[in-house]
Amino acid sequence: MKTDLDALTLKELKTLQSQVAKKIEGYEERKKREALTALEEQAKTLGYSLTELVGASAARKRKPAQPKYANPANKSETWTGRGRKPRWVEAALKSGKTMEDLAI
Structure with a gap:
């Protein structure tokens, strides 16, 4: 798929940019979920939960x-x-x- 970017209007380019940013964000989130699932499965095969291995503090946020x-x-x-x-x-x-x- 090849798009002639020179033929697009500014509005079309901005719309395309927004769509690309959303797709990139979705891709990154999906890859993170896949990695987390793989790590959880690996920990489970070793007889642990991922929380046990990384500690509960890693999941908590610090309060201001x-x-x-x-x-x-x-x-x-x-x-x-x-x-x-x-x-x-x-x-x-x-x-x-x-x-x-x-x-x-």
């Missing part, structure tokens, strides 16, 4: 960290203390405040 600091000027702006410091934290520190002053 709780905020530890809040902007004194706007309490809706918070920071967990992880990652890069927000601009309001940097500004507060430059103005002489301490991290303890910003703690919730």
Whole structure:
């Protein structure tokens, strides 16, 4: 199947792009399911469940960290203390405040 892409309109190209992206995503999901099924069958033949081998923690998602600091000027702006410091934290520190002053 050969398509003359030069003959398509922009709308047709965007529609084609969307369809291709959906097909790729479906293909990847199908391959992941097949791999997972194969791994589960292999674990079963060895007398284990896949969860026993990889641990239950691998299947759980971490819950978001709780905020530890809040902007004194706007309490809706918070920071967990992880990652890069927000601009309001940097500004507060430059103005002489301490991290303890910003703690919730």
